[in-house]
Amino acid sequence: xxxxxxxxxxxxxxxxxxxxxxxxxxxxxxxxxxxxxxxxxxxxxxxxxxxxxxxxxxxxxxxxxxxxxxxxxxxxxxxxxxxxxxxxxxxxxxxxxxxxxxxxxxxxxxxxxxxxxxxxxxxxxxxxxxxxxxxxxxxxxxxxxxxxxxxxxxxxxxxxxxxxxxxxxxxxxxxxxxxxxxxxxxxxxxxxxxxxxxxxxxxxxxxxxxxxxxxxxxxxxxxxxxxxxxxxxxxxxxxxxxxxxxxxxxxxxxxxxxxxxxxxxxxxxxxxxxxxxxxxxxxxxxxxxxxxxxxxxxxxxxxxxxxxxxxxxxxxxxxxxxxxxxxxxxxxxxxxxxxxxxxxxxxxxxxxxxxxxxxxxxxxxxxxxxxxxxxxxxxxxxxxxxxxxxxxxxxxxxxxxxxxxxxxxxxxxxxxxxxxxxxx
Amino acid sequence: xxxxxxxxxxxxxxxxxxxxxxxxxxxxxxxxxxxxxxxxxxxxxxxxxxxxxxxxxxxxxxxxxxxxxxxxxxxxxxxxxxxxxxxxxxxxxxxxxxxxxxxxxxxxxxxxxxxxxxxxxxxxxxxxxxxxxxxxxxxxxxxxxxxxxxxxxxxxxxxxxxxxxxxxxxxxxxxxxxxxxxxxxxxxxxxxxxxxxxxxxxxxxxxxxxxxxxxxxxxxxxxxxxxxxxxxxxxxxxxxxxxxxxxxxxxxxxxxxxxxxxxxxxxxxxxxxxxxxxxxxxxxxxxxxxxxxxxxxxxxxxxxxxxxxxxxxxxxxxxxxxxxxxxxxxxxxxxxxxxxxxxxxxxxxxxxxxxxxxxxxxxxxxxxxxxxxxxxxxxxxxxxxxxxxxxxxxxxxxxxxxxxxxxxxxxxxxxxxxxxxxxx
Numbered sequence: 001x002x003x004x005x006x007x008x009x010x011x012x013x014x015x016x017x018x019x020x021x022x023x024x025x026x027x028x029x030x031x032x033x034x035x036x037x038x039x040x041x042x043x044x045x046x047x048x049x050x051x052x053x054x055x056x057x058x059x060x061x062x063x064x065x066x067x068x069x070x071x072x073x074x075x076x077x078x079x080x081x082x083x084x085x086x087x088x089x090x091x092x093x094x095x096x097x098x099x100x101x102x103x104x105x106x107x108x109x110x111x112x113x114x115x116x117x118x119x120x121x122x123x124x125x126x127x128x129x130x131x132x133x134x135x136x137x138x139x140x141x142x143x144x145x146x147x148x149x150x151x152x153x154x155x156x157x158x159x160x161x162x163x164x165x166x167x168x169x170x171x172x173x174x175x176x177x178x179x180x181x182x183x184x185x186x187x188x189x190x191x192x193x194x195x196x197x198x199x200x201x202x203x204x205x206x207x208x209x210x211x212x213x214x215x216x217x218x219x220x221x222x223x224x225x226x227x228x229x230x231x232x233x234x235x236x237x238x239x240x241x242x243x244x245x246x247x248x249x250x251x252x253x254x255x256x257x258x259x260x261x262x263x264x265x266x267x268x269x270x271x272x273x274x275x276x277x278x279x280x281x282x283x284x285x286x287x288x289x290x291x292x293x294x295x296x297x298x299x300x301x302x303x304x305x306x307x308x309x310x311x312x313x314x315x316x317x318x319x320x321x322x323x324x325x326x327x328x329x330x331x332x333x334x335x336x337x338x339x340x341x342x343x344x345x346x347x348x349x350x351x352x353x354x355x356x357x358x359x360x361x362x363x364x365x366x367x368x369x370x371x372x373x374x375x376x377x378x379x380x381x382x383x384x385x386x387x388x389x390x391x392x393x394x395x396x397x398x399x400x401x402x403x404x405x406x407x408x409x410x411x412x413x414x415x416x417x418x419x420x421x422x423x424x
Numbered sequence: 425x426x427x428x429x430x431x432x433x434x435x436x437x438x439x440x441x442x443x444x445x446x447x448x449x450x451x452x453x454x455x456x457x458x459x460x461x462x463x464x465x466x467x468x469x470x471x472x473x474x475x476x477x478x479x480x481x482x483x484x485x486x487x488x489x490x491x492x493x494x495x496x497x498x499x500x501x502x503x504x505x506x507x508x509x510x511x512x513x514x515x516x517x518x519x520x521x522x523x524x525x526x527x528x529x530x531x532x533x534x535x536x537x538x539x540x541x542x543x544x545x546x547x548x549x550x551x552x553x554x555x556x557x558x559x560x561x562x563x564x565x566x567x568x569x570x571x572x573x574x575x576x577x578x579x580x581x582x583x584x585x586x587x588x589x590x591x592x593x594x595x596x597x598x599x600x601x602x603x604x605x606x607x608x609x610x611x612x613x614x615x616x617x618x619x620x621x622x623x624x625x626x627x628x629x630x631x632x633x634x635x636x637x638x639x640x641x642x643x644x645x646x647x648x649x650x651x652x653x654x655x656x657x658x659x660x661x662x663x664x665x666x667x668x669x670x671x672x673x674x675x676x677x678x679x680x681x682x683x684x685x686x687x688x689x690x691x692x693x694x695x696x697x698x699x700x701x702x703x704x705x706x707x708x709x710x711x712x713x714x715x716x717x718x719x720x721x722x723x724x725x726x727x728x729x730x731x732x733x734x735x736x737x738x739x740x741x742x743x744x745x746x747x748x749x750x751x752x753x754x755x756x757x758x759x760x761x762x763x764x765x766x767x768x769x770x771x772x773x774x775x776x777x778x779x780x781x782x783x784x785x786x787x788x789x790x791x792x793x794x795x796x797x798x799x800x801x802x803x804x805x806x807x808x809x810x811x812x813x814x815x816x817x818x819x820x821x822x823x824x825x826x827x828x829x830x831x832x833x834x835x836x837x838x839x840x841x842x843x844x845x846x847x848x
Contacts, residue, residue: 292687
């Protein structure tokens with residue numbers, strides 16, 4: 001098949017008729033397939049099976065002399081702080097271990113900035129006329145919604161192959177109303193891009209007008225390679241400190257995609273001055289997070305080396321799914337020149353750029369044929385993709401057989417939407 | 425010994441000298457005893473031992489068809505919602521099951537009122553000129569601190585033997601700036617009082633000027649009798665609904681003092697309209713709480729009847745400790761007429777009224793002799809006890825032998841402080 005743009009109107013009409021028949025045949029299968037969320041599969045959940053039978057003997061209840069079963073230790077078990085420090089390359093004193101959700105720690109950080117202010121805030125953000133927030137785009141819809149719900153003005157920053165467009169970021173932070181930026185620096189959601197050394201260096205060297213400008217550095221996929229070896233990644237806390245602004249970054253991480261999604265442990269890491277400030281606020285909110293689950297994770301995950309072994313097992317499950325997505329697109333869609341896509345080596349998504357103006361239509365067709373995808377526009381501030389082009393594919397949940405069916409549907413829908421756009 | 429007030433100055437001096445010698449002898453023991461917090465003892469923690477070995481087989485991972493190991497179910501496992509509904513006498517649809525901390529759910533409720541507003545709020549509370557909050561006093565220091573940290577003006581409401589002074593409450597809620605009240609309705613912290621039917625009825629029938637006035641009903645000790653049988657308690661949600669204001673109350677509860685402190689599960693319960701409003705805000709904050717731990721608790725606790733059996737075992741450990749406290753005070757302090765105290769049948773505290781102006785001094789002496797107690801004034805708004813009289817005794821943590829030593833210290837310190845106050 002030639003590129004669609006080169007087809008005559010008659011050829012397009014014939015192709016569309018053929019696709020319609022294929023679409024009807026797929027619809028008649030009454031599929032119910034889900035590629036909407038970065039949800040691990042049953043096979044991945046099984047990798048954590050042993051976590052349920054840990055803590056058998058009384059000595060397992062004690063960690064560094066602390067009875068993990070009783071109240072206390074606001075900042076988390078020292079052993080859990082060491083575990084995350086090992087993983088992130090920072091120091092245990094910089095780590096606060098929380099509950100089951102890193103998103104919640106991010107929300108709470110933004111919420112406390114809003115209600116009380118961060119360490120260098122002249123006043124709580126709720127007392128500011130306007131708060132603006134930088135959103136590298138496409139990005140993670142849940143991030144954007146957190147800053148949207150507090151009424152911040154979201155500013156889209158284009159993503160490049162190297163990470164956020166740093167010229168745009170450096171320009172934007174001259175505005176004192178700009179208080180921060182969302183970043184997923186390794187295997188960015190949804191593009192799967194690893195920020196380049198140059199991007200990271202420039203990010204750490206930012207000189208923002210706002211004294212409390214904060215980088216929310218969501219290192220969600222820090223060890224989540226599914227192809228190739230572990231890619232080492234710099235410690236952003238140290239880089240910001242070296243650049244003279246140790247308090248400019250909060251880093252986040254969780255074990256949700258190492259052990260159990262929604263039943264793992266999460267942390268934030270920041271300068272010790274930031275941590276002292278946050279602890280003063282957090283001690284009002286809670287006596288402490290679930291240390292029993294922290295202890296389970298310390299016993300199960302042990303250290304970074306052991307985690308990397310575990311992640312190889314996740315990779316063995318994930319890799320064939322990503323290959324299925326990319327191979328299908330290469331075979332079915334590439335020759336038509338109606339879309340382009342990333343080829344990530346880690347993370348949870350494949351980000352696809354459909355022909356402008358066709359993403360919504362494609363996903364509506366998918367839905368009609370029983371395939372759920374992340375809503376069109378979700379990866380953009382306020383859920384609005386100005387080009388209507390971005391489609392996020394999340395292939396982790398379905399088994400490969402189902403994924404093949406879902407991709408067949410997606411390809412037909414992409415083609416139909418493109419032909420409709422080109423005109424029949 | 426006669427009441428201290430009836431002693432001659434010479435008798436007082438002799439008594440004080442005798443006590444000083446006793447104090448020095450106690451000090452020389454270099455004690456390190458803790459009656460500061462309502463922390464369960466090791467023996468109580470052991471009662472939850474079986475919770476670690478649940479979830480052995482694949483069917484244990486599934487609850488109402490939901491794989492508890494994966495993301496989802498923002499409001500909690502249906503089975504966990506049913507469990508708390510059974511316990512509180514409300515309906516499962518009214519229950520939101522969260523993480524390990526009911527305090528955190530309370531903080532988050534107040535925080536969301538501040539940042540976004542509650543269901544009937546004309547505006548977020550951060551946009552209000554003044555927010556006032558009613559604090560039945562003496563009360564729980566962590567409650568008061570939550571409302572203090574958001575800059576609310578705390579208004580002390582006297583506690584009576586029947587619960588908060590409802591005349592004072594009814595008068596206070598005429599002020600539209602008064603947005604809510606803290607309540608620990610069963611075995612109040614620290615007095616151990618069960619609100620009377622009359623108090624509860626009047627509370628539910630409040631007609632506040634603020635449309636978003638909210639009762640934060642912390643049912644922390646709903647099944648926490650240590651003496652006598654379980655005391656049934658009305659469903660406050662139903663009472664408020666009957667009185668025409670179904671959205672006026674949020675109830676809280678946790679298993680921290682049933683299973684594991686800081687590693688249990690917590691919930692809030694409210695009208696379905698309130699819950700729908702809160703879910704819209706909570707879905708931005710988190711994908712969901714730890715359902716694996718919810719499932720562990722469902723399997724371990726089963727239902728209210730089974731929980732009441734478990735609480736009998738807690739009672740068997742707690743009762744001798746409370747008897748030790750009250751018996752020691754009866755024997756050592758009662759004849760001197762320098763203090764009075766409650767005789768609770770449940771909860772975690774004994775509240776003692778020392779001679780006015782002696783609480784701080786008593787606790788300073790205790791500290792000198794190695795006994796940690798809750799800070800003087802903690803049970804009052806802003807940590808300031810205007811009479812300097814209230815002392816909260818938390819006898820749950822130490823074994824009885826240690827408790828006897830700690831009570832010996834407390835009695836000597838109470839007596840010394842009283843004599844100093846009366847004049848030597």
